Amino acid sequence: MVKTRLEIEEAVPALKLLGDKARLTILGMLKNGECCVCEFTEVLGMSQPSVSQHLRKLRDAKLVKEDRRGHWVFYSLNENYEAYDLVLGVIGYVSDQSEKIAELERQGKRIECK
Amino acid sequence: MVKTRLEIEEAVPALKLLGDKARLTILGMLKNGECCVCEFTEVLGMSQPSVSQHLRKLRDAKLVKEDRRGHWVFYSLNENYEAYDLVLGVIGYVSDQSEKIAELERQGKRIECK
DNA sequence: TACTTATATAATTATATGCTTATATAATAG
DNA sequence: CTATTATATAAGCATATAATTATATAAGTA
Numbered sequence: 001m002v003k004t005r006l007e008i009e010e011a012v013p014a015l016k017l018l019g020d021k022a023r024l025t026i027l028g029m030l031k032n033g034e035c036c037v038c039e040f041t042e043v044l045g046m047s048q049p050s051v052s053q054h055l056r057k058l059r060d061a062k063l064v065k066e067d068r069r070g071h072w073v074f075y076s077l078n079e080n081y082e083a084y085d086l087v088l089g090v091i092g093y094v095s096d097q098s099e100k101i102a103e104l105e106r107q108g109k110r111i112e113c114k
Numbered sequence: 115m116v117k118t119r120l121e122i123e124e125a126v127p128a129l130k131l132l133g134d135k136a137r138l139t140i141l142g143m144l145k146n147g148e149c150c151v152c153e154f155t156e157v158l159g160m161s162q163p164s165v166s167q168h169l170r171k172l173r174d175a176k177l178v179k180e181d182r183r184g185h186w187v188f189y190s191l192n193e194n195y196e197a198y199d200l201v202l203g204v205i206g207y208v209s210d211q212s213e214k215i216a217e218l219e220r221q222g223k224r225i226e227c228k
Numbered sequence: 229t230a231c232t233t234a235t236a237t238a239a240t241t242a243t244a245t246g247c248t249t250a251t252a253t254a255a256t257a258g
Numbered sequence: 259c260t261a262t263t264a265t266a267t268a269a270g271c272a273t274a275t276a277a278t279t280a281t282a283t284a285a286g287t288a
Contacts, residue, residue: 019129093200
């Protein structure tokens with residue numbers, strides 16, 4: 001993995017965003033591909049507005065992209081983010097969040113976004 | 115580099131501490147070996163109590179160790195910290211802070227700690 | 229058009245964070 | 259024992275952060 005060197009000033013905002021349970025989980029989920037908002041809400045067990053506000057922070061900072069399709073909005077990692085390598089690197093140290101999505105699948109809760 | 119997988123709950127406190135300019139700089143400086151408090155104060159251009167309080171947070175969370183020698187207290191990375199790999203990994207994405215220590219050297223400001 | 233569903237935004241409130249100033253402690257020198 | 263230097267701690271204050279509740283918007287359906 002290539003390590004793009006960042007100035008402290010570039011790394012800090014990314015790390016601030018990563019240092020939150022909800023946002024780190026969201027980013028961990030996105031490692032395996034896009035997810036829609038209701039999946040985050042389900043996995044995190046948080047209120048919809050709360051999730052939405054975390055997504056806004058990630059969006060405003062350009063860590064993630066959004067893609068609306070009908071009723072649903074799908075989020076994915078923005079590979080053009082200046083500290084993308086750092087984000088990927090950090091996510092790499094965290095246990096796989098796809099397990100939580102699989103858990104949803106088993107509970108039949110994933111079909112809510114269809 | 116080995117990637118020890120952490121649970122979200124273990125990674126978040128470390129990332130919270132990393133997401134601050136002063137603390138990330140301190141950790142970046144420690145990558146190259148121990149430093150004493152007056153060096154942090156000098157490089158960061160912050161008040162001594164402010165630096166001391168950042169060091170306390172890093173110490174309380176076990177990211178760093180302290181070693182008092184006479185008047186001076188030297189800090190170093192704690193390689194037994196549960197998220198040590200993550201910390202090292204993140205520091206690896208940040209530009210080398212040893213340059214800032216070298217700068218001190220040039221300015222003759224480093225001898226304050228002797 | 230009106231209704232429903234998914235998501236976003238705004239306002240409010242509670243808590244956390246980081247800095248400043250003042251003071252305390254620890255180590256050493258005289 | 260006193261003074262000095264390096265560092266730590268405490269109290270106070272200002273700002274930042276995150277959650278909740280209420281409301282708005284966007285897209286699709288009857």
